[in-house]
Amino acid sequence: MTALIGGVLLAAGVALFILEPVFSGRSAAFYGGDDDFDEGAARRRVALTALRDLEYDRATGKLDEADYDALKLELSREALMHLGPDQDSGKGVETEAIRVARQLEDEIAQIRRAIREGMQCASCGHVNAIGARFCGHCGKRLATGAGAAAAASDGGAS
C-alpha cells in the first residue's frame, strides 16, 4: 500500500515537473550562450594549432627549411582566410575562441623569436635545431636559446 502511494506521488511529481514548462510558458533557449561557436574561429584555431606544431617540428629538427616554408605558407593562408570580420571589431567581449587563437599566435611568435634570436647563427644565418650549441653549418658557437627567449618574454608579446 505504501509502495502504491509512493508510486502515485512519484508519478505526480514527475508529471508536474515535466509538464510545468508547457503550462507556465517557461522555455529553453534556442540559440547561443556564452561561448557561441563560430566556424571561422574554429578553423582559425585549427590552422594556428597546426602552425604552432609546425614551428615546434621545425625547432626540433623534424622538418627542414624547404618543407617548413611550404607548409607554413599554406597554413598561414588558412589562418588568414578564417580571420573573421569580428576578430577586431572592438565589441568589447572576447569569445573563448578568439582568446585561444590569440594565445596560439603569441606562442608561435615566441617560438619564432626564440629561433631567430637563439638558433639562427649570427655569423652565417643558418637556422639550427633547438638545443644546438654550435652552428651546424659553420661551427660557430651559438648564443644560448634560453637566455634569448627569456629576454623575448620580458619584452612582452604585444
Add this chain to the structure above:
Amino acid sequence: MTVLGEVALWIALPVALWGTVVSFVGGRFRRSDLVLSGERTVYMLTLLLLVVSAGIIAAFLGNHYEYSYVANYSNRELDTYFKVSGLWAGQRGSLVFWTLLLSVFASIAVFQNRRRNREFMPYVSGTLLGLLSFLLVVLLFADVNPFERLGFTPVNGRGLNPQLQNYWMTIHPPTLYLGFTAFAVPFAFAVSALLTNRLDSRWIAITRRWILLSWFFLTNGIIFGMRWAYEELGWGGYWFWDPVENASLLPWLTATAFLHSIQIQENRGMLKVWNMGLVVTTFLLTIFATFLTRSGLIESVHSFAENLRIAYIFLGFMGGMAALSAVLIVYRLPSLRSENQFQSFLSRESAFLFNNFLLVGVTFAVAWGTLFPLITEGFFGETRNVGPPYFNSVNIPIGLMLLALMGIGPVIAWRRASRRNLLKNFTVPVLAAAGALGALAVIGVRHSMALATFTIAVFVMTIVITEFWKGTRARARIAGEGMWSALVSLVRRNRRRWGGYIVHAGVVIVFTGLAGAAFDVRMEQELAPGEAMSVRSALGTEYRLVYESLSHSRPRVAEGERENDWRWTALLTVYRDGDRVGILRPERRFYPVMEQQSTEVGIASTAFEDLYVIPKEVDLESGSERVTFEAKALPLVPWIWYGGLMVTVGALIGLWPAARVAAPAAARRRSRPGPLPAAAAG
C-alpha cells in the same frame, strides 16, 4: 521498495515517449517550452531508473525469490557484495542497468549544454529519449521484465554462477557498459547535426571528449575483462576470441578508428561521410555488443533454447537505426563534401587513413569470425565455429601493421612528406629496431611473430621517446624553463597529442606482453604432500614448487543456511632460482547450490613474468591429498597490465578538461591576454 521500482518502470515508459515526441516537435516547430519539457524528461528518467535499480537491488538484498530474476541469480548464502552486483549479473538486470547509465549520460549531456549549443539540443535529447523509450519497451514487453514473478516463492535462489563470483566481475561489466552507453551521446549529436544540417566541425568539437570518455571506459572494461578471465577462468589465458569478448572489441576498434579520423576532418576538412559512418557504426556495435552479451544468440544456435525474440527485436532495431542513419547521411551528402584532397601518399593524412582501413579491416574480420556460426547455420544448416587460429592468423599481421603505424604517424609530415623528412626522422628508429632484431636473433629468439612484435615495438618506442625528448628540449629552450616544467607545459599545451603518445606507448607495452605468449612453458605433475615440481621459464628463471598440504574448509553459516562454497586449498611454497619467495594457495571450490566446481589459481608475479599454478585435479571425495598441479611460466604477462595502466593514464591526460584560462578583467576591456604575464601589462 521493489514494488515501487516496478511502478517506476511503468511510469518511465510514457514519460520517455512524451519526452521523445515533445523534443522532436519542439525542435521542428521551434516550441521552446516543449524543448524544456523534453530536457526535464531526461532528468526525470534518470530519477525513475534509479528507483527501478534500487528496487532490483532491494529484491536481491531482501532475498525476494518470488521474482524470477532474483531466484535465478542469487541465493541466501551469497555475499552482499555479489547480491548488489546482481543488478548486472543477468540479461534482465543488465538491460535495466544499461538503460540507467544511458539516462545518466543523457542527463549529463543535457545539463552540460543547458546554455550552449542550443540548436542541437532538441534533437539530441529527442534521440537519446527515443533510445531510452526503445529500451523501456523491450524491458516491459519482451519477456525480460526484471520484476516478473514466479507465482510461488522458492525457499532459496539458484545462486550466482561461480565464475561470476569474482571482484573483477563486479567492476568489469559496469565499466564496459559505461563505455557502451557514453557513445550514445556522440551518436545523438551526429544525428542532430544531420537533422539540423549543421555539419561543420562543431559537432565533432562538442563530442570529441565524449568519444574519448567512451573509449576510455571501453578500454578499461576490456582490460578488466582480460584480468577477470586470467584470474578466474583458470587456464592461464586472458583472451579466447569468444563471441562476448569479440563483441566488446568491435565498438572499441571503430571508436579507435574514429578518434584518429576526426583529426583529418578537423585539420583538413576531409572524410566527413566516413566519420559519420564510423559514429553510426560504433553506436550500432555498442548496441550489438550489449544484446549479444546477454541474449545468448550465439550460444543458442547450438541449442535453440532461450527466447530469440529479444535477439530479433534488437536486430530489427539496429537495422532500422542503420537504415535511418544511412538515409540521413545520403540526404545530407551535399553538406558533407570534402574540402580538400589528399596531396600525397606519404603524408600523415594517409597514415591516418591507412590506420582506419586496418582498424575497420580488423573489425570486419572479428565480426565475420564471431558471426560465422550463425552464417553457416543460416546458409548450410550446420553450425561451424572458427577458433582462435582464424582470429590470430588474420589479426596478428594487421595488428602489427597498426603497431608500426603508431610510430610512423606521429613523425610523418601533414599534407606531404619529403624524402628528407622521412630520412631525418626514421633513420634512428629504424637502426634501433634493426639492432633489437639482431640482438634477439643472437640470443636465440626464433618465433617469427614475436620477433616482429618486439622489433616494431622498439621502433615505435624509440620514436615516442624521441618525440618527448625533442619536444621537451625545444620547449625548455624556447620558454627558458627547466626540463620538468618544460615537459609539463609541453603536455598541457597539447594534451591530445601527448596524451595520445602515452596511449601509444602503453599499447606498445601491451603488444609486447601479448607476444610473450609465444614463450609460455607449462608443466603438469601429480604431487603428494612434501613432493615438489620444477618449471623453467623462457626467461631462464627456475621455479620450484613444494606442495605442503591440502586443507578443506567449509565456512561457518547460520543455522538453516547452506554454505555458498566448500574449499580445498593447496599450500605451495615457491622457490625462485633457489630462493624462497612466498606461498601460493590455489583452491578448488565446490558450489553446492549450483553443483558446480571452480578453480582459484595461484599467481606469483615478477615485473617480467608470472608463475601461474592451477590445481587441476583434486579428489574431492576420497580425502586423498594427492593433487595434480599444472604450473605455467608466462613471460611478459604483467606487461599487459602495466601497458593497460599507461593507456589509461594517456587517455586521462587527453580527457582532462583544458584549464579554462580565466579571462582577467583586463581581457574584457580589450587588452591583450596571453600566456605571458608581461602581456597584460604591455
